[in-house]
Amino acid sequence: MWTPHRYKFCPSCGAAVDYRVPADDNRERAVCSACEAIHYENPINVVGTLPFWEQGDQVQVLLCRRAIEPRHGFWTLPAGFLELGETSAQGAQRETDEEAGAQIELLPLYCLMNVVPVGQIHLYYRARLLSTEFKPGPETLEARLFHEHELPWDELAFRTVRETLRRFFEDRRLGRPYALHCADIS
Amino acid sequence: MWTPHRYKFCPSCGAAVDYRVPADDNRERAVCSACEAIHYENPINVVGTLPFWEQGDQVQVLLCRRAIEPRHGFWTLPAGFLELGETSAQGAQRETDEEAGAQIELLPLYCLMNVVPVGQIHLYYRARLLSTEFKPGPETLEARLFHEHELPWDELAFRTVRETLRRFFEDRRLGRPYALHCADIS
Ligand SMILES: [Zn+2]
Ligand SMILES: [Zn+2]
Numbered sequence: 607m608w609t610p611h612r613y614k615f616c617p618s619c620g621a622a623v624d625y626r627v628p629a630d631d632n633r634e635r636a637v638c639s640a641c642e643a644i645h646y647e648n649p650i651n652v653v654g655t656l657p658f659w660e661q662g663d664q665v666q667v668l669l670c671r672r673a674i675e676p677r678h679g680f681w682t683l684p685a686g687f688l689e690l691g692e693t694s695a696q697g698a699q700r701e702t703d704e705e706a707g708a709q710i711e712l713l714p715l716y717c718l719m720n721v722v723p724v725g726q727i728h729l730y731y732r733a734r735l736l737s738t739e740f741k742p743g744p745e746t747l748e749a750r751l752f753h754e755h756e757l758p759w760d761e762l763a764f765r766t767v768r769e770t771l772r773r774f775f776e777d778r779r780l781g782r783p784y785a786l787h788c789a790d791i792s
Numbered sequence: 793m794w795t796p797h798r799y800k801f802c803p804s805c806g807a808a809v810d811y812r813v814p815a816d817d818n819r820e821r822a823v824c825s826a827c828e829a830i831h832y833e834n835p836i837n838v839v840g841t842l843p844f845w846e847q848g849d850q851v852q853v854l855l856c857r858r859a860i861e862p863r864h865g866f867w868t869l870p871a872g873f874l875e876l877g878e879t880s881a882q883g884a885q886r887e888t889d890e891e892a893g894a895q896i897e898l899l900p901l902y903c904l905m906n907v908v909p910v911g912q913i914h915l916y917y918r919a920r921l922l923s924t925e926f927k928p929g930p931e932t933l934e935a936r937l938f939h940e941h942e943l944p945w946d947e948l949a950f951r952t953v954r955e956t957l958r959r960f961f962e963d964r965r966l967g968r969p970y971a972l973h974c975a976d977i978s
Contacts, residue, residue, distance in 0.1 A: 615806035617799040648836045693906035720879035
């Protein structure tokens with residue numbers, strides 16, 4: 607979650623920081639009053655998948671019911687914060703494993719959504735399920751497949767989940783190839 | 793630049809931090825010894841454009857020679873860190889204005905590249921130049937157009953710049969539509 611002005615003390619030397627515009631800059635930054643280090647705050651990335659199970663012309667998608675805050679009890683696509691040391695694709699695969707215990711074949715990036723109010727970019731990859739057995743981890747109450755008409759639209763955890771699902775079923779209905787969707791969530 | 797273990801002191805309360813694996817986690821994090829706040833470190837986003845000027849079947853691309861470190865004196869596409877409060881498209885447009893003073897029409901996202909060793913994701917948008925007058929800012933020594941055969945391949949600032957340019961000219965040569973390219977730079 608984007609918490610502006612989250613620095614009170616310098617993580618390098620422990621002295622107090624001031625928020626001011628450094629020389630050669632045009633934005634307020636956390637500047638250390640002692641060592642003068644500048645500490646930047648930038649948007650972070652959430653990575654996940656849209657796992658689906660296809661049989662003939664029927665498709666079901668995998669959702670996880672959250673066992674953690676925020677949005678405890680609401681349904682989400684498997685997703686979480688991208689970590690240092692991994693690519694966005696690896697992170698999406700890791701989250702799918704951690705939250706759903708689902709076996710997938712990762713497909714191309716499907717949605718890139720800027721969520722400016724919380725300082726996040728959400729990246730969702732399509733993913734073909736290789737099995738319908740799931741082993742949800744401790745962050746998930748329940749993982750199950752949904753047909754489009756069963757989707758819990760009013761109990762989805764995040765706007766980007768809804769927007770990603772909406773586009774997926776629309777692309778299918780129109781017989782469109784699955785190209786990247788970019789969107790801004792305000 | 794990704795500097796792992798960059799926290800020595802807690803930005804919330806100023807006490808010393810330890811790096812350890814918190815309960816319910818599986819990675820080392822900076823954990824405050826006093827207030828127990830956990831401070832996460834995540835990859836950050838660099839956003840920029842590939843600005844081009846087309847006349848008939850001729851195309852030129854805009855590069856900027858860097859007036860700042862790292863890679864002072866080398867050529868780059870206009871790009872920089874995504875800031876809180878803006879979308880990736882707005883950030884790419886802002887950097888193009890700040891570094892090149894170029895008037896552009898932003899086109900769809902063209903490259904998404906994970907640069908795991910430095911903890912970054914680079915996002916480049918194609919951009920149609922609306923004029924060939926540039927007003928480079930203080931971070932740029934010079935901004936100019938290059939035909940493909942003039943490109944300073946050995947004096948490019950970053951791998952992602954080279955990979956983006958290479959794909960652009962390849963897509964053109966093959967007459968391919970400009971779909972998103974995803975790549976990992978190691
Ligand atoms: Zn300091
Ligand atoms: Zn603390």
